[in-house]
Amino acid sequence: MTVYFHEEDLPDGTFADLAPDHPLAVDTETMGLVTARDRLCVVQISDGKGDEHLVRFKNGSSYDAPNLKRVLADRNRVKIYHFARFDLAAIEHYLGVEAGPVFCTKIASKLTRTYTDRHGLKNLVNELLGEDMSKQQQSSDWGADTITDAQREYAASDVRFLHRMREILITRLEREGRLEMAQAAYDFLPTRARLDLAGWADKDIFSHE
Template structure:
């Protein structure tokens, strides 16, 4: 039976926990973060750690300077002497790299272990894996919670703790199964490769939008610049881009571009901020005739130089 959950909200508490955790041979870890659902960008909302005795929930939101205040913990994540047990860790380690420049060392990923057993689903959730391997059913009802909202509920805190409480037992059980199959070295190689995973910025994120298949090739530059303007407004408002206007509206606006200020004011589904200066004027400056069919170029047309000039 583990100790009660420790909910940490100050730099001093983080430092005290790190002093304890750095002596552990291994820690189980998970992150809760918001990825363009409630705020702009990828925002760390919670760090869960279990050392075999105590589950820690480390809340970065109340910290005065999270990058500085979390450094004692980040030092442990970088330390190859301490094993870090995750489940499906790529999103977590990419966020740590992108936001904090932290490169995690000595990783064991239970998802990797399970995949190498080649028993069934290659993308099994933690809840299903706990049930399949340990016979324990955990409540996953808080999975889609708003993890940036405070205070956290008791249900959220228990959900978050459950994400790390069973990882040691899972990792040990799966390690034994892999050893019986002679696949231990496979897992070691795959887990070691995770240390080299790095975040890389997508210079043309608009090409990942499904809506690009609903436009003509010559309309892609306009599609791109509407995407970039939406992103600019979303960043200013600290809201996800879909709250500025929905993804499906992007190709619709390109195919039937409003031609003047009044048409933009009447356009449906746009955030009110877009219908006020300076953004309204910037939208009105867009003209499909000003774009030439060069979808691969990254420079902005002269008619939308406001984007590079900062509006």
């Protein structure tokens, strides 16, 4: 298992040896939770084979990352997220691409693990895979000039488990007869992210209010 760290873009040919339909796990680290205000600092990607790739963007970056954008925008590869709504908005706002098709482990968890209200990544990793992960670096300064080894390991761990969890959650969605419902939710997520970016983050446009 290796964590690769890249500045501003993926190297040429990264993931080129994968089958076109091979899913990729994706996550982002930002300066905060307000997408337009809090800049994108790191994008993490894993092919599920044991390695993770981290792409760091420094302050003032143009976000001109053609290799990364090509991978994220590839419609032949499902992108696995945990809470895809946030990551899709950050990627579209800063990189200008729709990073789908989508599988969101948090939505899948909410549709299948109805016996709990604990749907955080750490909770899922512990229950579904029997492993522990540290969230200690979650609120650290991702815009610092130097990304620490602890931050790199944290960022890598956010995509390390998503492939295995996806397989388990697909089985549970099928078991509960909710696979089509989940897919419809995933298909809507890019639009939901755009609604967030356009100012409707806290409004339910489907409500009667």
